[in-house]
Every structure is written in C-alpha cells, then in structure tokens.
Amino acid sequence: MKQENYYRRGFKMRGDIQHLLDRDYRSEIVDRFRENGNYGEFxxxxxxxxxxxxxxxxxxxxVDYAFQTRxxxxxxxxxxxxxxxxxxxxxxxxREMGIKFLSEGFDGRPDEKFSDLGPEDVIILPAFGAPIxxxxxxxxxxxxxxDTTCGSVLxxxxxxxxxxxxxxxxxxxxxxxxxxTKATASQTNIDGGNGKWLVVRNLTETAFVTDFIRxxxxxxxxxxxxxHGMGPDFDPDTDLRRVGVANQTTMLMKETMAVGEELRKAMVDRYGEDExxxxxxxxxxxxxxxxxxQDALFGLLEHDLDVMVIIGGYNSSNTNNLAIIAKERVPRSYHITNGECIRGDVIDHKPPGTPLDAREEIEEPGWLPDGPVRVGLTAGASTPNSQIGLAIKNILEARDIxxxxxxxxxxT
Structure with missing residues (x-):
C-alpha cells in the first residue's frame, strides 16, 4: 500500500477554501447572537x-478536508x-461540488461498488470512519x-x-x-486482536447480556x-467471560455509564469483586x-422556556439525543432537520424519541403559541450556523418580526 496515496491531515489548503466555507456555513445572525450572550428579545x-x-x-x-479535496x-x-x-x-x-456518494444514510453496501474504482479515483472516508x-x-x-475520521472516534x-x-x-x-459502530467493531480484527464484539443499543438489550452472565x-x-448485534462466530459461552465497554461517540453519556455499571455488577456477581x-x-x-x-442543553433548560427547537439531521444520533433530553423538560420540543422546516404557523418535525432511521416527518400547525413566548434553541454537532440562522429568521418571521x-x- 502506498502511503503517499493516503491523507489524514488534509492538503494544507484551508486558506484557499475558507471563503467557500464562510459563504456556505457562516451566519451573521448567529454571530450577532453570540456577541449578545446567545440571547435576543424581540x-x-x-x-x-x-x-x-x-x-x-x-x-x-x-467538511474542511472535503472542500480541500475538491x-x-x-x-x-x-x-x-x-x-x-x-x-x-x-x-x-x-453533491453540488460533484462528489459522488457510494451509499446514503444507513442503507446500502458501498464496498459492493469498489470493483469499479481504481488509481485515478479519490475516495473520502467520512467523519464516522469506515471499516478497516x-x-x-x-x-x-x-x-x-x-480520511476525515474524527479524533474522538479514533x-x-x-x-x-x-x-x-x-x-x-x-x-x-x-x-x-x-x-x-460498524467501523469501531472492525478495529477488533487488527494488530493481533481477537475480533470479538457485541453491540447493545440500550439498557434493555444490556439486561439480556447481564442475565446471561448471571x-x-x-x-x-x-x-x-x-x-443482530453479534460479531461473526460470536459464542456467548466463551466470549462473555471477559468484556470491555466502549461506545458510539454520540450516545448519551449517562446511558453509556449505566450500561457499563450494569455489566460490571453482573461480572461481580459471577466472578467476585476480587476477580x-x-x-x-x-x-x-x-x-x-x-x-x-448535552451539558449546555441542560444549562439552557434551567431557564423558563415555552418552546424548544433542536436542529440537526433526523438520522443524527447526537441530535436525536438532544431532542430526547429537551422533550423531558419542555413538552413543546421540535426536532427539525433544517431551518426550512419552519414555515410560519407550521413546523415539519420528527417527534423526539422516534427511531433514528425513521423516515416520518410530522407537519404541525400552531406550533408557536400566541402572546409572549420564550424559545430555546440548540443544534447537533453536524449542523452549520447557516441553518441555525435560517431557523432563527423563520421563527421571528412567523410572528411578523x-x-x-x-x-x-x-x-456585550
């Protein structure tokens, strides 16, 4: 394998494409909110x-590396x-830049299309990483x-x-x-690893594992x-004697720690604290x-809010988790994919807590109550400021501001 054909640090061309990033993703509206302590009253x-x-x-x-690559x-x-x-x-x-997708969302097997690729082709690995x-x-x-794999994933x-x-x-x-998660699981197969892994979605699935251990x-x-979450040739009788916990980086921290604690308690019950x-x-x-x-959202929810808007992809794990947190404190919480989902008196949204791969979007009229209203807003880690600014603009225009x-x- 040729090392010169593998890039993980970009091409040192940020200055050449900065104007494009500013044009596509910066928002003067968001800039003004930041300068005013992330608050505005109108x-x-x-x-x-x-x-x-x-x-x-x-x-x-x-995003920077993708623009540099083009x-x-x-x-x-x-x-x-x-x-x-x-x-x-x-x-x-x-896509507008001419970059072609080998798969979309959670569907498809991009590796089935690799046979048509060769030395003249450039392949970008996304922030989530890719199986080894x-x-x-x-x-x-x-x-x-x-390779644009995020450092936290690494x-x-x-x-x-x-x-x-x-x-x-x-x-x-x-x-x-x-x-x-698929990319993370694949890492168990390299550097002399045993290739053993099991994915658990939540505490309910974890309980099946702890019941087996006990x-x-x-x-x-x-x-x-x-x-559905077991690796190839996974054998519970031998492969659940020694376990280490990791996580998809965008999960709720408190749930990851709870998963770990439940597994630890089961191991103590089976093998004893000394072992x-x-x-x-x-x-x-x-x-x-x-x-x-997540911490910033908890801080925001300390304020009295009538409506909460969470912006980010419907298949974004970290955004979905923000929406779930918000819904627990503010009943009128709306997860929208972008600012265009706000159309005056109507909002198109994905109800918090619905499956990550759900395709349903609800059209809800009367989402913004009459009279004085306090709106909280946050966005997932994959949401550009341009979409946050558009959402603010459309919220205000819904009240003729x-x-x-x-x-x-x-x-300030």
Whole structure:
C-alpha cells in the first residue's frame, strides 16, 4: 500500500477554501447572537441559544478536508463511502461540488461498488470512519484515500483494539446499523486482536447480556434477542467471560455509564469483586463535543422556556439525543432537520424519541403559541450556523418580526 496515496491531515489548503466555507456555513445572525450572550428579545418573542451548539471540531475538520479535496483534485472523480455527516444540507452541498456518494444514510453496501474504482479515483472516508477492510481494499486498489475520521472516534478505536489484544470482547454501546459502530467493531480484527464484539443499543438489550452472565438465560436465548448485534462466530459461552465497554461517540453519556455499571455488577456477581479486573474493563470514550452540547442543553433548560427547537439531521444520533433530553423538560420540543422546516404557523418535525432511521416527518400547525413566548434553541454537532440562522429568521418571521432586529442586537 502506498502511503503517499493516503491523507489524514488534509492538503494544507484551508486558506484557499475558507471563503467557500464562510459563504456556505457562516451566519451573521448567529454571530450577532453570540456577541449578545446567545440571547435576543424581540417584542413578545425571546430566543435563547445553548452555550455550545452546532459544528464541532471533528465535523468542521471533515467538511474542511472535503472542500480541500475538491480543490486539490479538480479533474478527478471523487467519491465518499457514505454520508459525510448526518446533515442533509451538507451532503447536498457535496453533491453540488460533484462528489459522488457510494451509499446514503444507513442503507446500502458501498464496498459492493469498489470493483469499479481504481488509481485515478479519490475516495473520502467520512467523519464516522469506515471499516478497516474497506480501507484496506481501497488502498490495495491504489485509490487516493482522504480520511476525515474524527479524533474522538479514533480514541474509541484505540480502546477496542486494546481490549481485543488482551482477549476481551468489546461491548459497544451504540446502534448496530450505524456507520461509526460498524467501523469501531472492525478495529477488533487488527494488530493481533481477537475480533470479538457485541453491540447493545440500550439498557434493555444490556439486561439480556447481564442475565446471561448471571446464568439466568442460555446462549440460545441470548442469540435470539441480540443476534443482530453479534460479531461473526460470536459464542456467548466463551466470549462473555471477559468484556470491555466502549461506545458510539454520540450516545448519551449517562446511558453509556449505566450500561457499563450494569455489566460490571453482573461480572461481580459471577466472578467476585476480587476477580473483576480479569473480567471487566471500561474507559470513558464519550466524545467531548457531544458531552459539551448535552451539558449546555441542560444549562439552557434551567431557564423558563415555552418552546424548544433542536436542529440537526433526523438520522443524527447526537441530535436525536438532544431532542430526547429537551422533550423531558419542555413538552413543546421540535426536532427539525433544517431551518426550512419552519414555515410560519407550521413546523415539519420528527417527534423526539422516534427511531433514528425513521423516515416520518410530522407537519404541525400552531406550533408557536400566541402572546409572549420564550424559545430555546440548540443544534447537533453536524449542523452549520447557516441553518441555525435560517431557523432563527423563520421563527421571528412567523410572528411578523423582521430579521433586521437581530442584526441590530447590541454587543456585550
């Protein structure tokens, strides 16, 4: 494999494409809110934004590298294995730039299309990463590979590789169909790893694992319950004696820690506290940006709010989790995919708590109550400021308030 055809640090061309990033993703409206302490009051409508929201470092880096790639290879065919990030407007922008998608969302097998690729083709790996076998095949074919995998994801990979080398099975708290989880699971097969992994979606699925560890159910029943999340040749009788916990980086931290604690207690019951180090391990692998946005939302929810708007892709795990948190405190919580979902008195939204891969969108009239209204707003880590600004504009225009009032906000 040729190292010169593999890029993980971009092409040092940020200055050449900065004007494009500013044009497509910056928002003067959001800039003014930030300068005013993330708050604005406009007649009977007040809008308060969480202190941390929108693009995180990993997403910003991935988008930057994608733009640099197009600039560096203007005449080459450029492909991406799947969604760059779970944001519709972002992925549409890449298509406008001539970047072709080998799969979309959680559907399809991009590797089935690899046979048509060769040394003249440029392949972008998204922020979620890609299974190691895909990367190996692409590099063996001589393709130019631009790897935008987020650093937080790489940290998780380091942990599961460590588990696998020590003959621990990686129990991954995540969604078995998610690109990141698939990529993480593949890391157990390299550097002498044992290739053993099991994905659990939530505490309900974790309970089946702990029941097996405590010998309340047998391997047959566990397979019936969790076969969708088991790695190849997974054998509960041998592969659940030593386990290490990791996670999809965009999951709720409190749930990941709860999954780990339930597994630890089961191992103590089975093997005893004195032997726990030989049977259980847990590293905190939650993404700091994900946690920062969750913490900032909890801070925002300390204020009295009548309506909560959460902006981000419907298949974005971190955005869905923000929507679930908000709904618990503010009944009128709306998860929208972009600012265009707000159309005056009508809002198109995905109800918080519905499945990540759900395609349903509800059209709801009368979403913004009459009279004085306090609106809270946050956005997932894959949401550009341009969409946040558009949402603010459309919220205000729903109450016949000109966006010019935002641009006149005083600075602190």
């Amino acid at each position: 007649g009977e409508v007040s809008i308060r934004i969480a202190d941390e929201f929108g693009f995180c470092y990993g997403v910003d880096r991935a 600039e560096r290879f203007p005449d080459r065919d450029i492909y991406i294995t799947g969604d760059m990030i779970h944001n519709l407007s972002m992925n549409d922008r890449l 076998e895909w990367v190996t095949e692409l590099r063996n074919k001589g393709c130019i590979v631009v 940290s998780v990979w380091k942990r599961v590789k460590d588990y696998a080398r020590r003959d621990f099975t990686s129990i991954i708290h995540g969604k078995y169909y998610h690109e990141e 010998q309340k159910i047998d391997a047959t029943e566990l397979r019936e319950r969790l076969s 726990i180090a030989d049977h259980f391990d847990l590293f905190d692998t939650i993404c700091s940006a994900t946690q920062d946005r 000109s966006i010019d009032e935002v641009l006149q906000l005083p600075t």
